[in-house]
Amino acid sequence: MLVGYFEIGSMKKLIALLMILAVVLTGVFAEPGDEQSQVKVYLKGTIGAFFRHGVKENDALVYEKTYQSESVLSATGTNFQYGYQSNQDILGILYVDYTDFSDGNNHSIQIGTLKIGGTAMTADNYTQGSGFKVFTNLTGTNMSIQEKAIQVIAAQVKAGNDPKGTAISHIVGEAHKGTYTATLTFQVKAN
DSSP: HHHHHHHHHHHHHHHHHHHHHHHHHHHSSSSOOOTOHHHOOOOOOOOOEEEEEEEEEEEESSSSSOOOOOGGSSSEEEHHHEEEEESSSSEEEEEEEEEEEOOHHHHHHHHEEEEEEEEEGGGGGGGGTTTTEEESOOOOOTTTEEEEEEEEEEOOOOBOOTTTSSSOOOOOOOOHHHOOEEEEEEEEEOO
């Protein structure tokens, strides 16, 4: 029995000795620290190019919008805000071009007035193949929306010319029964 007791006691001493050696040897082989050194962590992210234009609704721009009411063909016409937002400068001009009101059965009503930013457009403002300039400098906006008022009024009387310079001959008061649609197309073209 003494032998078993001695073995258990020796085992405890051996474990204690190994623990002391582990602590001592860890300190011997440990790398010395340098309190003066710096550790740097770099965080890199990428922001992609962003440019959007459209009809302004609340604080957003929408790509497609339909206005359908009695006022569309009235003397007050249709008013809306058009804008763009970007995180970069864009080389180009934002134009709008239009088609006259049509019922799809060869009946039409001309657009009598087109105002951009409160200014009535005339043939002098029209660029064939592009349209009328809405924005000439498309600069970075820090993502805020740059906007201009657009007003479209259907021709009410046979007098003068439409915005593209054509004599007004197709007016609301002489139009055939039907639903008439005009299309405005906004696009950016190179300078």
